[in-house]
Amino acid sequence: MTRVPAISVLSTLLVGGAGSLPAQQDSTRVTWSGEVRVRSEVDARTSGAATDHATLLRTRLGALATLAPTTRAFIQVSDSRAFGEEQNTLTDASADRFDLHQAYLEWSPGAVRVRAGRQELAFADERLIGPVGWANVSRAFDGVRVTWTRPPGTVDLFGAVLDERAALLATGLDPRQNSLAASDRAVVGAWATSKSFDLFLIVDRNATEGAVSEINRSTFGGYVRRTLGALSARGTFAWQAGRQLAVNGQRQDLAAFLASAAATYGFRGALKPAIGIQLDYLSGDDSPGDRRYRAFNTLYATNHQFYGLMDLFLSFPGQTGGLGFLDLMARGSATPRAWTLRADLHQFRLAETGPTGGRTIGVELDLTAARRMTRGFDVQLGYSRFSAGAAGEVAPIGLGPDRLHWGYLQGTMQF
Structure with a gap:
């Protein structure tokens, strides 16, 4: 990050250059930050389809204005695109995914x-709320x-509007045109964090799936983490309660849960080898039309880092037809020289019996290698393979009978 005087920068960035700044802002500073990330992927994750190749580019520029020790403002713009999506190198400059x-x-x-x-x-660990940094958007x-913040921890209270359905702005600020339909x-929500455990409550109002x-759903529970010498462990339990209107018009009570446990053991040696195991269970419902719905929803999670790097399972309960999910994962890692190498093996199953009478979704192997090349510049590459079981080939999973493959090479520069 680079610090520069804000007299010329802040007037342009925050107030559009409309006149000079007051004298009391002479001490204001702007800290710039940026990111350029390029990821090229070879994608054979669709059964019966040809292998595709695409390159993704994400560019970000941020400015943190510090007006006083207690007062700051941050602005970050982001452009996300795939190589060639504009279809013309000269006439298309629409920047379809340029956003604040x-x-x-x-x-x-x-x-x-x-x-x-x-x-x-x-x-x-972003199992329920996270920014999904892996995604291009x-x-x-x-x-x-x-x-x-006060020892021994912190308490966060937060609230956000996800879908504004009767905005005055859309009607020209005329309250007579504002619909309250x-x-x-x-x-x-509220999230309390300490050194070894967290407690949380997340309330969704008027959501749709x-x-x-x-x-109208409440998700509450806890997250624990402990380190004993070379052994580290963590676990999450979350319960969901509330009400919803089902497709058939039935009012349903929510009664679903998530349980996760993971442990990692690190060995001595120059390569810093480590092994780990993780078990994730998301409850499901094999009778979704009755008065109680038991399928867990992972809310706003960064699911990429938990349920296989191929991203075959990102949206729960939708992508499993509400039948739940069981993931048993084994991991091994090492750090030869400046590289970090990792291998993950996932066994996926349905929590409830699927239409075929089976529960085995399939097996996924993820291999990754990462290295910091220079200050602020990282390289990462990976290869993944998925083999479907009986429940994975057909609906609601529907991944088909073919063996699926995916690989990538990514470079990220941050400043």
Whole structure:
């Protein structure tokens, strides 16, 4: 990051260059940040289809303005694209996915920090809320986060509007034209963090999932982590309760859960070898039309890092037909020279019996290698393979009988 005087920069960036700045802003500083990430992928993840090749580019530029020790503002723009998507090197300059990724005000009086605006949210290991940094277009929330820090931990209160359905802005700020027919979709929550455990509550208001609507859902539970010498362990338990309107018009009570446990043991030696195991269980429902719905929803999670790097399973419960999910993963890693090597082996199963009478979805192998080439410049490459079981070939999974493959080479430069 580079610090530059803000007298010329801030006037252009934040106030559009409309006149000179007041004298009291002479001490304001702007810290610039940026990222350029290029990822080329070879994609054979669709059964019966030819292998595809695509290259993704993500470019970000951010400016953090520090007006006083307690007052800051952050703006970050992001452009996400695939090579060749504009179809013409001269006439198309539309920038279809150029967006304001983050823009917030931050005030930090004492032990409290208030952040209001568009922002990324990430808690614990991102199993329920995370920005999905791997994606070319990652997640941001429009809302407020209040953080209170005092030993031995922190407490976060947050709220965000996910879908504004009766905005005055859309009607020219005329309140007589504002329709109150639909309620906004929103999320609020609390997350308490300490050294060894977290407690959380996440409340969704008026959410929708496909044809299911009027979802008012509370997700609560805990996250624990411990280190004993060379052994580290972590676990998550979350319960979901609430009400929703099913496709058949049935009002349903929600009663679903997620349970996860993981352990890693590191060995001595120059290569720093380590082995690990992880078990994830998401409850399912084999009778989704009755009065109780038991399939767990992973909310706003960064699922890429948990359920296989091929991203065959990103949306729960939709991609498993509400039948739940069981993932048993074994991991091995080592760090020869400046490289970090990792191998993950996943066994995927349905939590409830599928239409074929079986539960075996399949097996996925993920191989990755990463290295920091220079300061701020990282390279990562990987290869993954998936072999479907009986339940994985047919609906609701529907991955087909072919063996699936995927590989990538990625370079990331941050400053």
